[in-house]
Structure formats: C-alpha cells, structure tokens
Amino acid sequence: MTLPSASLAPQVLVGQPAPDFTAPAVMPNNEINQSFNLKSYLAGSYGIIFFYPLDFTFVCPSEILAHDHRVPAFAEKNTKVIGISVDSQFTHLAWKNTPVDKGGLGNVQFPLVADLTKDIARSFGVLLPGGVALRGTFLIDRNGVVQSQHVNNLPLGRNVDEALRLVDALQFHEEHGEVCPAGWQKGKAGMKADPAGVAAYLAEHSKAL
16 A cells, blocks of 8 residues: 655644634434534533544444544543544445445434535645545644644544543643643643743653553
C-alpha cells in the first residue's frame, strides 16, 4: 500500500476556537437533523470530534465502533462524541442500518455529520487533495477551544483510549492547576509547573517514565 500524500498546508488549531459548522447529521435515534450545529450541540460540554475518510470502508468501522463502545465513558466525563466524513447523511443512515457482522455500524450512539461540501474537513485542516479527510481527532474544552489535535494518515487506526486519557488530563489540569507528565493516567501524580515541581516529580517518578 502506498501511503497517500497529504500536500496540506500546516494548520494547528490548538489554543484556537474550534471552527463552528452547521450541517446535516444522523443522530443517535437515527433521525436526521438537517441543521446540526457544533456549538449548540456541545453547549458547555467537552467534545471529541473525529474525522474519518469514508463510509463502507475498512479501518473506519473499527474506529467508529471503538468510539461507540466508549460513549458511556466519555459521557461520565461530560464529553460528547461527534463523527464526521464527506459522505451524505443518507449514506451514514444506511451504514447504521447495516448489521455489524455485515460490515455495518449498527446503531452507534453519537451524531454522524455529513460533510458533502468538504468545508468542515477543510476548516479543520484535514482534507486531502483527493477529497476525503485524514483521521483527525480534536479535543474541545467547555469554552469551545481546541486543546488537542491528533491526525493520522489513512492506513493508521486510532487508539480511542488515548482520547479518553486526554480528557482526563485536561480536566485534571483545570481542577488542580498542575500539568500532566508523560504517560499520565487518571489517579496518578501531576506536576507543579515550576522548577521545584519538576525536580520533585522526577526525583520520585523518573525511573518509571
């Protein structure tokens, strides 16, 4: 397999407001919302937005199901999940209506947004010249600001547990004011963001890094 060449202008959204959009989406109850709006849907919640290339393809259903299986875990963290591809809302619905053992999704419990114009993928900087999106994941805080972005090329499936870990890390930082060192997991020690804090953390934990 030849890895697709992105030929994209660098675009870092971290620290900036997430690009807002209004587009059709298939909702968890399979109704089609013709005017799904990002800001209105999040409305003070955290958000995980993930782009995938196309419906009825290969790596994509495994990623979508991995997100779906973790919807309750995200919900416990006040985090809403949104999937986006350049397919239509009708193709999304057909894929949801296809059983998992036939290559479908089943009734996944988060919105699937239709980006037929490709404007959403373009605004997030993940649109390939061939017209599909890279596997981009964006963590949005309660103020609508992007706090993390992670983009994979098409053959490389994501680890959705990493998105959960990043939500935990963001919420830990917001609550305690400390930063999260390498490999931090919920329940582990954070680090005070000053020289004394770094020294204290490394003195105790450096060998485990």
